[in-house]
Amino acid sequence: MQARSLLRLHKPKVGLLIINCRVHGVCDLAMEMVRNDRSLAVAGILSAQGQCSRCRHLLRELFQDPEDRLPELLEQWVTMIRKRLAPTPGPHLVVHWPRNRP
Numbered sequence: 001m002q003a004r005s006l007l008r009l010h011k012p013k014v015g016l017l018i019i020n021c022r023v024h025g026v027c028d029l030a031m032e033m034v035r036n037d038r039s040l041a042v043a044g045i046l047s048a049q050g051q052c053s054r055c056r057h058l059l060r061e062l063f064q065d066p067e068d069r070l071p072e073l074l075e076q077w078v079t080m081i082r083k084r085l086a087p088t089p090g091p092h093l094v095v096h097w098p099r100n101r102p
Contacts, residue, residue, distance in 0.1 A: 016084050018043045018077065021050030030055045041084060043077075 017033060019026045021044050030042050031054075043061035044052045052059065061080055063073055 014040060016041045016043065016081060018045070019052070019055075020045045021052035022047055023050070027052055027055035030058055034058055043080065 014033070014037070017030060017040060019030050019042060021027075030052075034040050034042060041060050042055070042058045043063065044056070044059040045063045046052065047064070061076075063076065
């Protein structure tokens with residue numbers, strides 16, 4: 001598969017993988033990528049022709065029939081990507097310094 005060869009060659013840091021379940025072999029690619037990086041989020045585009053039954057357990061987000069409602073789908077993707085890219089708040093440390101009283 002060309003995508004697999006390209007990913008091995010460049011070794012990009014991927015945080016979100018959106019797969020089209022109609023594409024043959026996409027579940028194998030998704031499972032391999034998740035095996036190599038457990039923090040990877042996977043979203044799947046499902047249709048009557050492809051349901052990603054082998055890797056459905058990996059899919060954090062599911063989208064149906066993108067051809068029918070592409071504008072709404074793109075809006076959902078933007079929201080999902082923004083959430084994924086948003087910095088997660090770190091732990092806060094509150095220090096109380098007692099005042100010196102005479």
